[in-house]
Amino acid sequence: MAEITPAGSTTDGAITVGQQVGRPGQPTDARVSAAPSFDVADFPVPHGREEEWRFTPLERLRGLHDGTAQATGTVRVEVIAPDGVTTRTVDRDDPLVGTAGKPVDRVAAQAYTSFEKATVVSVPKEAVLTEPVRIGLHGEGGTVFGHQIVEVGAFAEAVVVIDHTGDATLAANVEYLIGEGAKLTVVSVQDWDADAVHVAQHTALVGRDASFKSVVVTLGGDVVRLHPRVVYGGPGGEAELFGLYFTDQGQHQEHRLFIDHDTPHCRSNVAYKGALQGKDAHAVWIGDVLIRAAAEGTDTYELNRNLVLTDGARVDSVPNLEIETGEIVGAGHASATGRFEDEQLFYLMSRGIRADEARRLVVRGFFGELVQQIGLADVEERLMAKIDAELEASVG
Template sequence: MGLDSKPSSTLHGTASHDLADFPVPTGREENWRFTPLSRLRGLHDGTAAGSGTVVVNVDAAPEVTVETVGRDDPRIGRAFVPADRVSAQAFTSFEKATVITVPKEAVTTRPTVVTLRGEGGGAVYGHVVVAVEPLAEAVVVFDHQGSAVYADNVEFVVGDGATLKVVSLQDWADDAVHVSQHHAHLGKDATYKSFVVTLGGDLVRLSPSVSYTGRGADADLSGLYFADAGQHIEHRLLVDHTVPDCRSNVDYRGALQGDDAHAVWIGDVIIRVEATGTDTYELNRNLLLTDGARADSVPNLEILTGEVAGAGHASASGRLDDEHLFYLQARGIPYDEARRLVIRGFFAQLIQKIEVDEIRERVLGAVEAELGS
C-alpha cells in the first residue's frame, strides 16, 4: 500500500469541477458500460449545443427563500464535486442557478415544488442548491416534464439537526434525455429522505449520492421506476460513510415491460476506516413483466473497518411469482386483475413513503396507466 497504510476505496473514482479531468467516455469504462452513449445526444462529449430551454418555476413554502443567481455565487459547488463527465459538463456550462434556502429552525408549512418543463430544442444545463439550515425542516418536490436534452446538478445541504425530504419525479415526454447528479451533504444528526420516481423519457440516468460531516446523520434513499419498450432508465447511487455512527438505507424497485426495456441500478456503499458504528443496508428488486426486457443490478458494499453496527445488501430480478397469481386466480380473480394486484403489492410499501398526497396519487395513477398498457 506504499507509505499510506490505510486501505483506500475502489468504488469512488475521479471527482473534479474541471471538465478536462474527465476523458470522453467510450463505453468501456465501468461507470459508462451500461449507458448507450449514442442516445445521450452529445451530453457526454461536448457536442451538445446549449440552445434548448427548460423553464424552472418554484412554488415555494412561505418560510422559504428562492433566488436566481449567477455562476459566481459562493454557495454553488461547496457541497459536491462532479463525479463524471456529464456532471462536470453541466457544472461548467450552466448560466443561472436556483438557490432555495430554508432558514434556521424554520418548519415549512407545505412542500416547495420545483417544476422543470422542457420546451425542446438543443441541450440545456442546470444547477439547483437546496440549503436547509440547522434544526430546520422542509419538503421539496422536483417535477420534470416536457421534452428536453437536460444535464444538471442538484446540491442538498442539510445542516446539523435539520430534516429534508425530497421527491424527484422524472415524468418526461418520450423523447427526453436527462442526466443528473443529486448530492446530499449531511451535518451532525441531520435526516435526509429521498424518493425518486422515474417513469418518462427516452434515456434517464440519475446519480444520487450522500456524504456525511457529523455523527448521527441518517439517509434514506428510495426509488421506483417503470421502463417501457426501448426505454433506458439508470440509477447509480453512492453513499460514502466517512464519519462514525451514521446510517443509510437504500430501497429501489422497478418494473419493466416491452422489447428492449432496460433498467440499470448500481448501488455503491463505502464504509471508511474512520466510519465506525455505521449501520447500512441496500436493496434493489426488479420485475420483468415481458420477454425482451432486461434489468442489470449491481450492489457493491466496501467495508474498510471491522467496527460496524450493521451492513448488508440484496438484489433480485425475476418474473411475477406464479404461486401468487395461482392463489388469486383460485379465488376467482381473473388473470389480468391478479397480475395488477401482485404488481401493486410490489410497489405499495414504497409508494406509501411518499408524504406528499398529490404526488403519491399521481404516482399511483401512473403505475395503473403503465399496467393498463
C-alpha cells in the same frame, strides 16, 4: 397487500471486513475512474468500456458525454413555496454552488461548466414547513444544462417535490445542503415525455445529527441516468434513499448510487424497486457503499428488487460494499430479479379477480411500501395512476 418479492437471481447478506464487492483497483475516493473535478477537461470522453459507463447507451445521450451538445433549449423552472422560504437565481460564483461536492463524471462536469444560472431554494433555520416546496421543471425542447440547490438551515424541517415533465435533453447537478439537526425529504419525479434524455448528479451533504430522505421516481423519458450521492458533514447523520422505476419498451433507466461513510456514527438505508415490461426495456441499478477506516459505528444496508413482467426486458443490478474498519454496527446488501409469477396470478384469479386486475394488484403491492414513503397523497395517487396506465397499455 403484502410485499411481493420476485423469484429469481438473488444475493443477500453482509460483507466481511476487508472484502470488496465490485470494482477492485478503482479510486476509493470517488468510486469512478477519474477524480472528482469541476473541470470537464479532467474527464476523458467515455467510450462505453469504462466501468461507470458500460451499461449506458452513449449513442443516445445526444452529445452530452463528448462535448458536442450545445445549449439550444429551455427548461422552465417554477417554484411554489410556503411563506418564509426564499428562492433566488445565482451565478456560478455564488459561494453555495459546489458546496455539496464536485462532479464525478464527464456529463456532470459538462453541466457544471455550461450552466448559466442556478436556482437556490433556502429554508431558514428552525423553520418547520407544514406544506411542501414544489419545484417544477418543464422541458420545452432542445439541450439544457441546469443546476439546482436546496438549502435547509439548522434544525429546520422540509419536504421538497421536484417534478420533471415535458421534453428536453437535460444534463444537471442538484445539491442538497442539510444543516445540523435538520430534516429534509426530497421527492424527485422523472415524468418526462417519451423522447427526453435526462442525466444528473444529485449530491447530498448531511450535517451533524441531520436526516435526509430521498424518494426518486423514474417513469418517463427515453434515457434517464441518475447518480444520487451522499456525504456526511458530521457524526449522527442519517440518509434514507428510496426509489421506484417502471421501465417500458425501449427505455433505458439507470440509477447509480454512492454513499460515502467517512464520518463516525452515521447511518444509511437504501431500497430501490423496479418493474419492467416490453422489448428492449433496460434498467440498471448500481449501489456503492464505502465505509472508510474513520467511520466507526456505521450502520448501513442496501436493497434492490426487480420484477420482470414480459420477455425482452433486461435488468443489471450490482450492489457494491467495501468496508475498511471492523468497528461498525452493521452492513449488508440484497439484490433480487425475477419474473412475474404465474402462481400469484392464478391465486388471485381463482378468487374471481380478472387477469388484468390481478396483474395490477401484484404490481401495486410490489411498489406499495416505497410509494408510502412519499407521504403526499396527491403525488402518490398520480404515480400509481401512471403505473396503472402503463399496465393497461401493455395489456391492450
